[in-house]
Amino acid sequence: MYSTSQIRDNFDFASRTVAGKPLVYFDNAATSQRPRCVLDLQDGLCRRHNANIHRAVHTLSYEATDFYEKGRVAAQKFINAASPDEIVLTSGATAAVNLVAQCLARGGFIGRGDGILITEAEHHSNLVPWQMVCGQVGAHLEVVPVRAGKGTANDGAVDMDAYQAALRRGVKMVAITHVSNILGVVNPVREMIREAHALDIPVLLDGAQGIVHRRVDVQEMDCDFYAFSGHKIYAPTGIGVLYGKRQWLEKLPPFMGGGDMVEKVTFEKTTYADIPLKFEAGTSNFVGGACLAPALEFAASLASDGQVRLHEQALMEAMDRALESVDGLFLAAGEAADRIPLYSFTIEGVHPLDAATLMDKMGVALRSGHMCAEPIVDRIAGGSMLRASLMPYNTVEEVEVFAGALQKVVKMLRK
C-alpha cells in the first residue's frame, strides 16, 4: 500500500520546522530536496573515493571515474539518449545552454542577420546566453508570444501561427522551454520540433522544469539538444546535463579549453578529445556527476509508480481548490490544458514580497519576484508574482496548510 510518508521517509527536511511550524516546502521549481540515497553517495564519495577522474591509474581515480561515468549512463537512460557519448555533463542547465550558444557561434552556425527563436516565457538562462550570441555575431532574437495575462486568453499556449511565421524569417536556431518556470505549461514540443526540422532548423529544449514532471525521450522527441539541472531533480547543485545529438556534438567546436578535453597538446596545435569529453574542460564535478545515478533512479522509480502519478493528480486538484478559494487571485496560464504542479499567481491588493514574507513565518516556503523570467512577469503581472511549486514528496495536507496560511495573509495585508 502506497503512502506519501514512504517517500517522505527519504528526506530529512520533512521533519523540519520553520518559525515554529512544520515546514511546507513549495519552492521545488527553484531547487528540490535531496533524498538520503543521494546524500549518502555524495558523502561516501568525498570520504572514500575522492580522486581526480579520467587521469591517473591509481585505484581511487579509477573508482571515482567509474562513479562519474555511471552518472552519465544514468542520465542517458533517463532521457533515452542513443549513447552516453551524447551526454555532456555541465554545471547545470544554464551552463548547458551557454555551451550550445557559444559553440554554435564559434562554429559559424549563427551569424550576422540570422534569427534565434525563443518564446516569451523563457527563463533568463535560455534568453541571456542567446542575447549574448546576438551581440557577438550580429544575430537577433525572434520572440514568439504566449497566450497569458489578465482579461485575455490565459492558457499559456505558444502562439503557433506566430511561431510558424517566425521560423520563416531567417531563424537558424530554436531554443525553447519544455515547460515554463512561470506558466507551468507543457509546450507542444514535438510539433514545434517537427516544424523547425522541416526547415532544417535545430532545436534546443530547456528542460529544467520539464525533466522533473514529464517523461523525456529525446529520440522520440527528436530534439537536437536537451538541457537540465541536477539540483531540480534530487541531485546536488553544480551538476547538469546537456544532451546533444551525436552529429551536432561532433561538428561543434568546443568553446572552453583546458585539461581533460584534449587529445594531443603542443605549443603549436592541440587536438581535442572525442565527444563528450571535448566539452568537459577542467576537473569536472565528479561527485555531482556520480550523484545523478541515485537521483535519477529515485525519480524514475517514482515516475513509474502509478500511485505516485495519482498522488500528483490529487495534489494538483487540491492546489486548484486552494487557489480558487482566494478572491482576486490571478493564476498565470490558469486555463492551461496540460500543466505541471507549478503555480505563479498574483492577488489583488497584496504585494508578492509581503505575502511570501508572511507565509515564511507560517512555515510555508514560496517564491516571490520575477523568478528569473523578467519579461513575461513584467507583462502579465507588473514585475512580481508568487509561485508555489510541488514535488511528489509534498502532501495534500500541506496544500491545505498553504491554503489556510494564504487566506490569513491576504486578510492581514488587505485590511
Next chain:
Amino acid sequence: MKSIDDIQREIIKEFAVYDEWLDKYEYLIDLGRDLPLIKESDKTDANLIEGCQSRVWLTCTRDEEGCLHFAADSDAIITKGLISLLIRVFDGRSSEEILNAGLFFIDSIGLKENLSPTRAGGLAAMIKRIRAFAEEFREG
C-alpha cells in the same frame, strides 16, 4: 531630545511585547500604513532605491538647523513598516549623528534577515542611501 540609541531601545521594547512572528509583522504592517508618504511627483527614478522585488522611494531635506528629514514610500507594506522604523530613528538628526550611529534595533527585534544585502526588501540599500544623504548634506 531622545538620542538615536534611546529610540532604538524604545522600538525594541515595543516589539518585545509580541511573542509570535505574525504579531510582529502585524505591527510592522500597521506602522507601514502610517508612514508619511512622499508626493507622487517625488516617485522618480532618482529617488528610487531598487530592491529586487519591492520598490522604495526615499527623499531627504535639510532644515535651517542642519537636521535631516526623510520621507519614503514603497509598493510593499512590510517594507514600508521597516522604513517607517528607520525614519523614526533618523528623522530630525544631524548628518554627524546619522553617520556615527550604530544600528542595533533591527537585529534585536529579530528582523536581521531583512538587513542582508541580497534580501529582496532592499532595507540594506535604504540604509546605505540614508547614509549617503547624510554625507552629501554634511558638506552642504
